[in-house]
Amino acid sequence: MNFxxxxxxxxxxxxxxxxxxxxxxAVVPMLIYAQDEVGAVTPELIDEVARRCEVPPLQxxxxxxxxxxxxxxxxxxxxxxxxxxISCLLVGGMELYEHACKKLGIGHKEVTADGQIxxxxxxCMGACSWAPAVEINYDFHxxxxxxxxxxxxxxxxxxx
Amino acid sequence: xxxxxxLTINGQAIQAEKGAxxxxxxxQNGIEIPAFCYYEGLTxxxxxxxxxxxxxxxxxxxxxxxLPVADGMVVHTESDTxxxxxxxxxxxxxxxxPLDCPVCDKGGECELQDMVFRxxxxxxxxxxxxxxxxxxQWSPVVYFDAPRCILCYRCVRVCNEGMGVGALGVSNxxxxxxxxxNRHDYLECDECGACIDICPVGAxxxxxxxxxxxxxxxxxxxTICTHCGDGCRTTLGVRDDKIMRGNNRDHSGINGEFxxxxxxxxxxxxxxxxxxxxxxxxxxxTFEPISWAKAFETxxxxxxxxxxxxxxxxxxxxxxxTNEENFFLQKFARQGLGTKNIDHHRTGDLGxxxxxxxxxxxxxxxxxDLYTTKAxxxxxxxxxxxHPFLSYQARAxxxxxxxxxxxxxxxxxxxxxxxxxxxRVAAGGELGGVESLRDKLKAEGxxxxxxxxxxxxxxxxxxxxxxxxxxxxVKYVCLVDYSNSRGAFDMGLIPRDGGMSVQQMLGAKDxxxxxxxxxxxxxxxxxxxxxxxxxxxxxxxxxxxRTADIVLPAASAYEKNGTVTNVCGEVQKLKQAxxxxxxxxxxxxxxxxxxxxxxNLGIWLPDKVxxxxxxxxxxxxxxxxxxxxxxAAPTMPLNGRVPALPGAIQSAGDTxxxxxxxxxxxxxxxxxxxxxxxxxxx
Numbered sequence: 036m037n038f039x040x041x042x043x044x045x046x047x048x049x050x051x052x053x054x055x056x057x058x059x060x061a062v063v064p065m066l067i068y069a070q071d072e073v074g075a076v077t078p079e080l081i082d083e084v085a086r087r088c089e090v091p092p093l094q095x096x097x098x099x100x101x102x103x104x105x106x107x108x109x110x111x112x113x114x115x116x117x118x119x120x121i122s123c124l125l126v127g128g129m130e131l132y133e134h135a136c137k138k139l140g141i142g143h144k145e146v147t148a149d150g151q152i153x154x155x156x157x158x159c160m161g162a163c164s165w166a167p168a169v170e171i172n173y174d175f176h177x178x179x180x181x182x183x184x185x186x187x188x189x190x191x192x193x194x195x
Numbered sequence: 196x197x198x199x200x201x202l203t204i205n206g207q208a209i210q211a212e213k214g215a216x217x218x219x220x221x222x223q224n225g226i227e228i229p230a231f232c233y234y235e236g237l238t239x240x241x242x243x244x245x246x247x248x249x250x251x252x253x254x255x256x257x258x259x260x261x262l263p264v265a266d267g268m269v270v271h272t273e274s275d276t277x278x279x280x281x282x283x284x285x286x287x288x289x290x291x292x293p294l295d296c297p298v299c300d301k302g303g304e305c306e307l308q309d310m311v312f313r314x315x316x317x318x319x320x321x322x323x324x325x326x327x328x329x330x331x332q333w334s335p336v337v338y339f340d341a342p343r344c345i346l347c348y349r350c351v352r353v354c355n356e357g358m359g360v361g362a363l364g365v366s367n368x369x370x371x372x373x374x375x376x377n378r379h380d381y382l383e384c385d386e387c388g389a390c391i392d393i394c395p396v397g398a399x400x401x402x403x404x405x406x407x408x409x410x411x412x413x414x415x416x417x418t419i420c421t422h423c424g425d426g427c428r429t430t431l432g433v434r435d436d437k438i439m440r441g442n443n444r445d446h447s448g449i450n451g452e453f454x455x456x457x458x459x460x461x462x463x464x465x466x467x468x469x470x471x472x473x474x475x476x477x478x479x480x481t482f483e484p485i486s487w488a489k490a491f492e493t494x495x496x497x498x499x500x501x502x503x504x505x506x507x508x509x510x511x512x513x514x515x516x517t518n519e520e521n522f523f524l525q526k527f528a529r530q531g532l533g534t535k536n537i538d539h540h541r542t543g544d545l546g547x548x549x550x551x552x553x554x555x556x557x558x559x560x561x562x563x564d565l566y567t568t569k570a571x572x573x574x575x576x577x578x579x580x581x582h583p584f585l586s587y588q589a590r591a592x593x594x595x596x597x598x599x600x601x602x603x604x605x606x607x608x609x610x611x612x613x614x615x616x617x618x619r620v621a622a623g624g625e626l627g628g629v630e631s632l633r634d635k636l637k638a639e640g641x642x643x644x645x646x647x648x649x650x651x652x653x654x655x656x657x658x659x660x661x662x663x664x665x666x667x668x669v670k671y672v673c674l675v676d677y678s679n680s681r682g683a684f685d686m687g688l689i690p691r692d693g694g695m696s697v698q699q700m701l702g703a704k705d706x707x708x709x710x711x712x713x714x715x716x717x718x719x720x721x722x723x724x725x726x727x728x729x730x731x732x733x734x735x736x737x738x739x740x741r742t743a744d745i746v747l748p749a750a751s752a753y754e755k756n757g758t759v760t761n762v763c764g765e766v767q768k769l770k771q772a773x774x775x776x777x778x779x780x781x782x783x784x785x786x787x788x789x790x791x792x793x794x795n796l797g798i799w800l801p802d803k804v805x806x807x808x809x810x811x812x813x814x815x816x817x818x819x820x821x822x823x824x825x826x827a828a829p830t831m832p833l834n835g836r837v838p839a840l841p842g843a844i845q846s847a848g849d850t851x852x853x854x855x856x857x858x859x860x861x862x863x864x865x866x867x868x869x870x871x872x873x874x875x876x877x
Binding site for chain 1: 361362363364365366367368375377
């Protein structure tokens with residue numbers, strides 16, 4: 036499996052960043068960057084990362100199963116992640132998530148029919164001080180209210 | 196002893212090695228700290244929370260399995276707080292664990308069941324619906340019932356670390372975490388079943404044992420596996436004269452709990468429908484059942500007549516029969532029949548090996564040495580396929596003691612993963628490969644050299660000379676294939692003093708009698724003598740048995756008492772587990788023929804013959820208490836000068852899933868063949 040020259044360069048550097056014999060440390064970053072480029076963690080991608088990091092494919096598979104930010108199926112162009120862990124939950128995280136479900140007409144890890152927006156109920160993102168928090172792709176949004184979420188989603192629709 | 200610390204556990208003053216784990220220190224002092232995920236010899240997991248203990252001056256309960264002991268530590272392992280924590284942990288573990296103990300295979304020997312009995316989390320506050328996942332079959336021998344799993348990771352670790360296979364993993368997290376096989380929905384692995392044995396609950400179950408019986412309904416017979424030469428002790432669970440399972444959960448024997456697919460599952464040949472259960476006499480092109488009395492009479496008459504007229508005997512012994520049987524057979528040949536033509540399928544050059552070691556003390560490595568030596572050199576063998584226990588020992592040595600492993604082989608082997616250096620050589624180039632490691636090996640503290648059948652004759656002498664020249668203590672293992680290959684050689688099933696080899700016997704045109712005891716020399720060969728009277732003792736109608744005039748149904752190793760000698764020269768005792776109707780042990784068969792011929796070859800009881808072996812066979816003066824109590828007694832072939840022998844030496848080239856002519860009669864071994872492992876396959 037080949038990636039873009041930029042990504043290949045990144046991976047080459049990544050594999051030298053860890054101590055001798057610890058290539059497996061590169062599994063998580065490699066998966067995340069590759070997922071952005073490929074669109075999802077496909078079985079071929081798992082085998083490729085396993086080969087590059089010199090671990091059995093099963094160990095890469097375990098990592099994919101463990102981290103919720105790694106997806107086996109492609110998510111939307113905009114991936115909306117709503118936290119419902121304790122801090123966010125206490126200040127309306129669950130209501131926010133349910134609001135998003137209604138607004139988008141999709142559920143957890145589902146994608147809108149046009150493939151543009153996907154939704155995920157995620158665990159703590161480390162933004163408790165600004166709860167409830169929402170992350171869209173790699174951008175954080177703090178103190179989100181249902182109204183603010185509407186605006187954010189509408190903004191995404193316009194941006195298409 | 197290294198630096199020590201003083202601590203108190205439950206009011207008991209204890210001195211322990213600094214840095215030792217609390218759970219181990221407690222265990223060594225007779226205090227049990229219960230745990231599911233902690234397992235001696237495997238990496239630490241700290242996943243189950245069962246080993247929580249109270250340490251004074253520490254605010255929270257501590258995890259005993261990862262806590263190193265410290266000076267002045269005061270620990271309570273049975274306080275009310277601890278007991279209630281354990282009860283809570285159990286209640287937690289039981290939230291999704293089904294309460295199907297009455298039908299679960301593990302019921303009665305389940306660690307979770309034991310703990311719930313002890314700490315009594317009989318009532319649950321959990322009212323939600325339990326997560327249920329259907330049972331999965333991963334291979335002919337491995338089934339997985341996810342809801343029973345308590346995620347202790349023992350199976351994952353034993354497969355990864357113990358076996359070096361890494362076929363199991365954990366997918367997802369939280370309540371939907373699940374053990375997964377490496378091929379998505381099935382396993383591609385050694386099929387050893389270690390994961391099943393090590394499972395503290397009934398999540399992983401055995402294809403051949405599941406739903407068959409309850410543990411307390413069986414008697415447990417500790418005997419030695421009859422397949423490869425490693426001499427693993429397998430404890431057979433027997434009910435109603437039927438072997439239900441094989442495992443070694445009591446860690447008895449040299450192998451601890453290790454067993455491969457053959458030791459754990461391949462006992463099923465015992466009840467194969469084609470098992471011979473009556474003596475058979477050739478009538479034209481077919482066989483007719485005859486009585487034992489008639490069979491002995493016919494054989495005795497012919498043997499006596501051929502002996503009287505000075506005819507030619509050829510006798511081929513077995514790699515699987517006991518030392519007693521082999522000893523009796525060669526005595527029968529040499530004293531009873533007056534022939535030197537006795538041999539067996541030799542699978543390693545033990546003759547030259549013993550000769551090369553003449554006068555050396557302590558040059559034979561035991562299976563235990565592979566775990567304690569500083570370095571292991573594997574020459575011309577795929578240990579993981581051919582000698583799985585020796586491979587396991589070297590791997591454990593690498594994990595626990597950072598031993599240096601070297602491999603000189605024809606292709607990739609599992610040892611490469613641990614090896615300091617792997618050298619690839621073509622067949623015949625092994626010694627060159629070994630030479631290239633000289634400087635590295637010289638720097639080792641001590642070394643065990645394990646070599647396959649590619650090294651023979653002068654090659655063995657050169658290898659031993661190489662070992663001598665390193666200037667460090669070197670021990671050796673000359674690999675031989677089967678459960679008593681070593682014993683067959685030691686007992687004298689060899690064509691010394693001008694006797695004929697197997698090949699010479701088969702090639703001779705004037706053989707009057709060919710007597711084959713538990714071997715299949717005609718598998719890929721033909722018998723040149725047209726008029727030879729052929730007697731075969733075997734379990735099955737093998738290619739050789741089909742050419743016989745009389746076939747006698749023999750008992751397998753699981754159906755007899757006696758001793759066998761493993762590849763490392765360690766003598767261990769067999770214990771009869773079952774009886775197959777119609778069969779007799781080879782010793783009884785030979786004794787009966789001798790009696791019929793009116794020969795006086797001594798009493799043919801295993802213990803009596805073993806007594807004679809101890810007195811007369813070089814190196815077999817082993818301590819009886821060791822052997823009698825199920826231990827392994829190393830033999831010492833001092834000055835074992837053996838003259839050069841005629842005949843070929845060749846390993847049968849078995850893999851993990853084959854066992855000579857025997858494997859075709861094991862349903863399990865035929866069901867699981869999937870791993871190629873063909874590096875040295877023939």
